[in-house]
Amino acid sequence: MIRALFWWLLALWSLAATAEETLHYPADPEAGTPQQLIVHAALDLPQVRPVLEAFHRSHPRIELTYRNLTTLELHQRFLDAPDAADVVLSSAMPWQYHLANDGHAQPLESDVVRRWPAWAQWRGELFAFTFEPIVMVVHRDLIERFGEVRSHEDLLELLNEHADALAGRIVTYDPVRSGAGYTYAIEESRLSPRYWDLVSALGRARAALADTTGEMLDGLEEGRYLLGYNLLGSYARDTVAEHPDLNMVVPEDYALVTQRLAFIPRLAPHPEAAALFMEFLLSEAGQRTIAEQTHLGGMHPSLSGPGTADALREEVGDALRPISIGPGLLATLDRLKREALLARWRREFQREVPPLR
Structure with missing residues (x-):
């Protein structure tokens, strides 16, 4: 087993x-x-x-x-x-x-x-x-239209206020299919009391879900996405350096480092x-x-x-x-903990929330 x-x-x-x-x-x-x-x-x-x-x-x-x-x-x-x-x-x-x-x-x-x-x-x-920091990559078009995104709090506010305008234009890891995405989800759920609010907001914005940082960067390069969330910074730097329309953001409120x-x-x-x-x-x-x-x-x-x-x-x-580096890493390999976290992630991502007034 x-x-x-x-x-x-x-x-x-x-x-x-x-x-x-x-x-x-x-x-x-x-x-x-x-x-x-x-x-x-x-x-x-x-x-x-x-x-x-x-x-x-x-x-x-x-x-x-x-x-x-x-x-x-x-x-x-x-x-x-x-x-x-x-x-x-x-x-x-x-x-x-x-x-x-x-x-x-x-x-x-x-x-x-x-x-x-x-x-x-x-x-x-x-x-x-x-x-290696875990970062956001933001397209210049998003910044010009909605302003800077410098933190998780900024991202949550952006998604809450402009979910319809950004529908399908945000991308992040799918923690069900991606081990990296799952590990980051575990760490963020421990770090931030508002993590699950952010997952719900990503769901309301119909965020695209990807398996790798490379897949997310491809979509950002092509202009299909305006913001990528939780990319591996060491891989993102080269892409951002070659594409002036893209900015790499190390979140100011908290930034995971792998x-x-x-x-x-x-x-x-x-x-x-x-x-x-x-x-x-x-x-x-x-x-x-x-x-x-x-x-x-x-x-x-x-x-x-x-x-x-x-x-x-x-x-x-x-x-x-x-x-x-310690026993906490083994939580990633615990079947029951994995199933519980992913069940909540799916529930929050699909949660229907009344529109803001």
């Missing part, structure tokens, strides 16, 4: 049914005795390539193989062969935590780890290495190389690469400036709400 539920939930989480993608960096024969390193991940190549290249420059004697999979494929491959990869990293926070909690991760001990923020790791085994989690499997075939890679991910140099050459958000305590968690905190302040 539990295993079947895992596969169902993971299928919902999977961002795309794409084939495996691989990057390979051969060892430099002049750099010393070669070592192997195999990384299995759910992180797209354009985002991870700068990190891999920087690591390989620092450790040229390591032959690095990186396999990019969907979250479903990644998790299933690990369970089928827990000794096949040296490092596993994924945005599917609940499943990464579950694997570590079940004893599949080995501890990493080093000065780099000891300096890593306690809130961004679990037992020295599971580590967050990115800082993080990619990495661990070294207990049965990793090359644990020494794995430790070097993990230490690089968490080092100032590795995190600087993430901050300056990707949109994933560097979070090393000593880093500031564009592309860092520190800069985002300066912009948004105490409104940031990183999803905690």
Whole structure:
């Protein structure tokens, strides 16, 4: 029963049914005795390539193989062969935590780890290495017609006052089909007493429901939607940068932050190389690469400036709400809790409310 539920939930989480993608960096024969390193991940190549290249420059004697999979494929491959990869990293926070909690991760001990923020790791085994806000993307046409949307409260007011005018022009995750959307729904229902009012307002505006951030961004680019709610900021930034009609908004009242989690499997075939890679991910140099050459958000305590968690905190302040690494993540995998939350979500989304007077 539990295993079947895992596969169902993971299928919902999977961002795309794409084939495996691989990057390979051969060892430099002049750099010393070669070592192997195999990384299995759910992180797209354009985002991870700068990190891999920087690591390989620092450790040229390591032959690095990186396999990019969907979250479903990644998790299933690990369970089928827990000794096949040296490092596993994924945005599917609940499943990464579950694997570590079940004893599949080995501890990493080093000065780099000891300096890593306690809130961004679990037992020295599971580590967050990115800082990615969940955002809104707003079309200029909406702003010109209805004004700025800077917060969840602004969005709720907009939907309450202009539901008919915006019918079908808002898009958000479907928490029934999307694991990401479901996780964000869980977190928001804990954070905001008005979350269910917002769900009802989205329903009255006949909001479109999507499975992925990419699907929402496509609709925003094409002008089918005027506002996207709860998109992954690291993916939205490129689209917004290329389309001047779109604005990315990190909500001022509260902003969820998701993080990619990495661990070294207990049965990793090359644990020494794995430790070097993990230490690089968490080092100032590795995190600087993430901050300056990707949109994933560097979070090393000593880093500031564009592309860092520190800069985002300066912009948004105490409104940031990183999803905690801990037992609460397992609620995502609890069948009864899932059914209860989704039943209420459907009820609120479909609720008939008397028109405002």
